[in-house]
Amino acid sequence: MTARILDGKKLSAEIRASVKEETAFLREKGIVPGLAVVLVGDDPASKVYVGQKEKGCLEAGFASFLHRLPDSTTQEELLDLIGRLNGDASVHGILVQLPLPRQIDPDTVLAAIRPEKDVDGFHPVNVGRLVAGLPACEPCTPKGILRLLKSTGIPLAGKEAVVIGRSNIVGKPVALMLLAESATVTVCHSRTKDLAEHVRRADILVAAIGKPRFVTADMVKEGAVVVDVGINRLEEGLVGDVDFGPVSEKAAWITPVPGGVGPMTIAMLLENTLEQAKKA
Amino acid sequence: MTARILDGKKLSAEIRASVKEETAFLREKGIVPGLAVVLVGDDPASKVYVGQKEKGCLEAGFASFLHRLPDSTTQEELLDLIGRLNGDASVHGILVQLPLPRQIDPDTVLAAIRPEKDVDGFHPVNVGRLVAGLPACEPCTPKGILRLLKSTGIPLAGKEAVVIGRSNIVGKPVALMLLAESATVTVCHSRTKDLAEHVRRADILVAAIGKPRFVTADMVKEGAVVVDVGINRLEEGLVGDVDFGPVSEKAAWITPVPGGVGPMTIAMLLENTLEQAKKA
Numbered sequence: 001m002t003a004r005i006l007d008g009k010k011l012s013a014e015i016r017a018s019v020k021e022e023t024a025f026l027r028e029k030g031i032v033p034g035l036a037v038v039l040v041g042d043d044p045a046s047k048v049y050v051g052q053k054e055k056g057c058l059e060a061g062f063a064s065f066l067h068r069l070p071d072s073t074t075q076e077e078l079l080d081l082i083g084r085l086n087g088d089a090s091v092h093g094i095l096v097q098l099p100l101p102r103q104i105d106p107d108t109v110l111a112a113i114r115p116e117k118d119v120d121g122f123h124p125v126n127v128g129r130l131v132a133g134l135p136a137c138e139p140c141t142p143k144g145i146l147r148l149l150k151s152t153g154i155p156l157a158g159k160e161a162v163v164i165g166r167s168n169i170v171g172k173p174v175a176l177m178l179l180a181e182s183a184t185v186t187v188c189h190s191r192t193k194d195l196a197e198h199v200r201r202a203d204i205l206v207a208a209i210g211k212p213r214f215v216t217a218d219m220v221k222e223g224a225v226v227v228d229v230g231i232n233r234l235e236e237g238l239v240g241d242v243d244f245g246p247v248s249e250k251a252a253w254i255t256p257v258p259g260g261v262g263p264m265t266i267a268m269l270l271e272n273t274l275e276q277a278k279k280a
Numbered sequence: 281m282t283a284r285i286l287d288g289k290k291l292s293a294e295i296r297a298s299v300k301e302e303t304a305f306l307r308e309k310g311i312v313p314g315l316a317v318v319l320v321g322d323d324p325a326s327k328v329y330v331g332q333k334e335k336g337c338l339e340a341g342f343a344s345f346l347h348r349l350p351d352s353t354t355q356e357e358l359l360d361l362i363g364r365l366n367g368d369a370s371v372h373g374i375l376v377q378l379p380l381p382r383q384i385d386p387d388t389v390l391a392a393i394r395p396e397k398d399v400d401g402f403h404p405v406n407v408g409r410l411v412a413g414l415p416a417c418e419p420c421t422p423k424g425i426l427r428l429l430k431s432t433g434i435p436l437a438g439k440e441a442v443v444i445g446r447s448n449i450v451g452k453p454v455a456l457m458l459l460a461e462s463a464t465v466t467v468c469h470s471r472t473k474d475l476a477e478h479v480r481r482a483d484i485l486v487a488a489i490g491k492p493r494f495v496t497a498d499m500v501k502e503g504a505v506v507v508d509v510g511i512n513r514l515e516e517g518l519v520g521d522v523d524f525g526p527v528s529e530k531a532a533w534i535t536p537v538p539g540g541v542g543p544m545t546i547a548m549l550l551e552n553t554l555e556q557a558k559k560a
Contacts, residue, residue, distance in 0.1 A: 107412065107414055123408070124404070124405045124406075124407075124408025124409050124412065124414075125404045125405055125408060126404075126408065127404075127407070127408030127411045127412065128403070128404025128405060128406065128407030128408035128409075128411070129404050129408075131407050131408070131411060131448065131452055131453075131456075132387065132404065132407065132448050133448070134387055134404075157471050158471045158472065158473050160473075166459055168411065168412050168413070172411055172456070172459070173411075176411075176452070179446055179452070179467055179469075182469070182471040183471075184466065184467070184468055184469070184471070184472040184473070184478070185466065185467050186464065186465065186466040186467075187459055187464070187465050187466075188464055189459075189462070189464070191437050191438045191462040191463075191464070192438065192464040193438050193440075193464070198464070
């Protein structure tokens with residue numbers, strides 16, 4: 001079997017086009033979706049991500065408000081800014097780019113964002129609502145993964161889903177979302193024994209561990225759907241957590257890196273911001 | 281192998297004794313832990329549960345405030361009561377007994393309780409904090425299950441844990457808590473194919489499906505730790521989700537029904553209320 005490509009670039013472009021269309025409609029009614037992005041410090045990767053988000057906003061017809069603060073910013077100063085953004089009617093979404101400098105506790109900051117302006121889906125209220133199966137702002141990367149999976153047309157109910165990685169940002173929420181789709185879900189991680197054995201059972205495999213080419217072809221079931229969340233920067237370029245070439249000989253569907261999950265994350269951020277603007 | 285009994289009655293009595301001791305100490309400082317229990321309508325099972333909770337409170341030296349409302353209570357009336365309890369300094373914990381009458385949305389009601397007065401661990405903020413691994417009020421039944429598992433002295437890290445059932449009250453939170461203990465966690469449910477195959481892998485098995493004697497001996501691995509959350513009322517009496525007799529011939533540890541998870545739930549409620557009182 002040679003895998004079909006789960007094309008995040010193409011799907012995200014479609015989603016962004018539809019966000020743009022809805023935004024034009026909203027603007028006719030006088031509402032301009034606004035995303036405030038807060039960047040503290042000078043982390044080069046963060047600057048790249050923030051730049052992509054700004055660009056996405058402008059293309060969609062959103063207002064983008066970039067707040068840059070120095071690395072020496074205190075937690076109180078940041079909370080003060082968030083308080084102002086919480087009260088600003090032109091801001092429908094607030095995104096604090098992580099990581100934050102050491103002197104600032106990210107959990108305190110994320111919890112200070114009004115849940116109705118959370119577009120990352122990291123606010124405890126939104127995480128709790130996600131667990132309970134209530135309407136919630138869903139975190140962007142897991143939401144994008146589910147959208148990719150659904151685009152295959154393969155029903156998820158009753159499927160064996162294996163998630164490698166248990167982060168708050170990807171592993172745990174994607175496991176909960178697959179469970180909500182009635183997949184049987186196993187979460188594996190660094191402490192898992194016989195990890196390969198688990199992975200071999202997977203009809204749906206989500207790899208989010210940050211180890212280049214960790215998932216090899218011998219670990220993958222014939223006909224599996226493989227989603228690679230890894231973005232590992234090697235000298236040769238960006239490499240995923242999945243050994244793409246050999247695995248794509250066995251899988252039915254596979255996401256490339258880059259061009260798979262990555263572009264979906266920004267599309268979902270735009271969609272989340274639009275949703276909050278529609279509700280405001 | 282004949283299983284050792286995971287004795288929830290004994291362990292919960294120890295926990296209650298320690299709660300009582302801490303309460304006596306707190307009362308010397310002028311703080312009386314107070315639990316407000318709200319019972320809407322006349323559900324006979326709910327009345328039994330509420331009675332057990334009141335009794336547990338009084339034995340521990342807590343103040344217990346029972347609020348009984350008629351079946352015809354509106355959501356607004358209930359929210360009004362919760363607002364008053366939220367503002368009442370003598371109330372450290374608020375518990376709304378479920379199920380509620382049809383005209384009341386339980387999610388709206390649970391979210392109205394101040395997270396600092398949530399003792400059931402059902403408030404979205406507490407659920408979200410649990411997912412993120414932050415300090416949170418943990419839901420009573422899953423917390424009691426983890427306490428039972430830890431009492432065996434068996435390390436949970438790296439163990440194969442299988443949870444049958446994906447409810448918000450037991451299955452999902454217990455899976456998240458086992459994951460936080462670094463077990464490899466699989467959640468099975470009604471849509472799972474080859475459920476028996478999964479259960480056979482389990483070093484730690486949590487059965488929470490509400491089907492009498494659903495887990496039979498052929499599904500259980502030799503030496504497994506089996507936690508039975510089921511409380512099924514049959515003519516012959518209370519029966520768990522596990523076929524106790526034959527399974528106890530294979531398991532290393534097993535919880536009885538009654539006397540296993542049940543008594544732990546109330547002990548955890550008392551502990552949660554004490555914790556909230558200590559923080560107040």
